[in-house]
Amino acid sequence: MRCFDAHSDIWADVTNKRMRGETNVFHNRHFENIRKGGVEGSVLVVWVDTLGKRDVETRTHDIFRCVKDEIAETKDFRIVKTYDEMLKAREEGIFYIFIGVEGMAYASNDPSLARLDEYYDFGARHGILTWNEENGFGHSAASGSTEGLSSLGKRAVLHMIEKKMIVDTSHLNEAGFWDIARIMDGRPFIASHSNCRVFSDHPRNLTDDQLKAIKDANGCVGLNTWNEFVDPDRRKANVQRLADHCEHMIDVMGIDHVGCGFDFCDYIEDPDDSEGSDFSSGAVTGLEDPSKIPAFFDILRERGMREDELAKIAYGNFHRIIKDVLG
Numbered sequence: 529m530r531c532f533d534a535h536s537d538i539w540a541d542v543t544n545k546r547m548r549g550e551t552n553v554f555h556n557r558h559f560e561n562i563r564k565g566g567v568e569g570s571v572l573v574v575w576v577d578t579l580g581k582r583d584v585e586t587r588t589h590d591i592f593r594c595v596k597d598e599i600a601e602t603k604d605f606r607i608v609k610t611y612d613e614m615l616k617a618r619e620e621g622i623f624y625i626f627i628g629v630e631g632m633a634y635a636s637n638d639p640s641l642a643r644l645d646e647y648y649d650f651g652a653r654h655g656i657l658t659w660n661e662e663n664g665f666g667h668s669a670a671s672g673s674t675e676g677l678s679s680l681g682k683r684a685v686l687h688m689i690e691k692k693m694i695v696d697t698s699h700l701n702e703a704g705f706w707d708i709a710r711i712m713d714g715r716p717f718i719a720s721h722s723n724c725r726v727f728s729d730h731p732r733n734l735t736d737d738q739l740k741a742i743k744d745a746n747g748c749v750g751l752n753t754w755n756e757f758v759d760p761d762r763r764k765a766n767v768q769r770l771a772d773h774c775e776h777m778i779d780v781m782g783i784d785h786v787g788c789g790f791d792f793c794d795y796i797e798d799p800d801d802s803e804g805s806d807f808s809s810g811a812v813t814g815l816e817d818p819s820k821i822p823a824f825f826d827i828l829r830e831r832g833m834r835e836d837e838l839a840k841i842a843y844g845n846f847h848r849i850i851k852d853v854l855g
């Protein structure tokens with residue numbers, strides 16, 4: 529089964545390793561596992577660890593520079609910005625990447641929104657307003673805040689709609705989520721890497737009402753492999769439990785709104801980028817890295833899902849969002 533992974537932080541690894549003098553990081557460190565797992569394309573995000581030691585502006589520009597250098601060097605993938613560009617790369621068998629943004633702290637204190645445009649000009653066609661920080665646009669799920677988006681954050685969402693960028697609610701707190709649902713007013717939006725509160729009552733996960741709001745907007749939710757989001761009891765956080773999340777999403781939203789946003793972190797090892805977190809042991813048992821993805825679809829098959837349903841989860845639903853939003 530071919531698969532589109534709607535959330536990956538590989539650019540962070542590319543940046544860390546290029547800063548230490550490595551080249552062709554995607555090819556040497558990631559491509560084999562990705563191909564083994566059947567991943568045909570992905571959203572790779574510009575992510576800055578805003579809770580770490582690095583200056584946000586410097587780190588953002590380091591990522592821009594390292595990713596540009598990596599792109600100039602590689603023959604393994606192509607950056608795409610539209611549905612048709614994606615289809616062309618897909619037909620040619622070339623791994624396709626949409627650039628995304630995970631946390632806009634860099635842009636969130638700029639009332640002109642020129643820094644948001646800087647992401648777009650860099651190639652980003654997707655964005656999440658916050659990572660785990662609170663910034664000038666809004667409050668993260670991790671913050672515990674019950675406040676919604678700032679007025680600048682609301683303008684940022686409208687600007688993203690105008691620019692035809694995919695609006696992603698993962699990491700936002702619930703009040704921010706509902707602000708976005710209102711602003712989108714029926715236009716599709718996503719939660720690229722969030723699971724169900726019903727199995728793990730973590731603020732990064734979604735309530736059934738939130739799932740329904742995404743369905744009503746014809747959006748999509750990506751299943752996340754991070755163990756805490758799968759089950760609060762790490763011993764139960766395995767690939768079977770992730771399949772439970774998938775089935776629950778289908779029960780609540782139907783088959784057309786579930787996708788993959790696996791958020792693999794097996795390669796994130798730089799202590800400067802993982803303050804207080806043990807990324808290396810973050811993924812669920814049985815789905816620790818992209819090479820194991822086929823086992824996940826085998827479980828869904830065993831539970832009675834048809835091939836056409838699996839194809840929607842594996843890539844079809846997120847492809848529809850790409851077509852609807854990016855054109």
Ligand SMILES: [Zn+2]
Nearest residue numbers: 630699721791
């Ligand atoms: Zn994330």
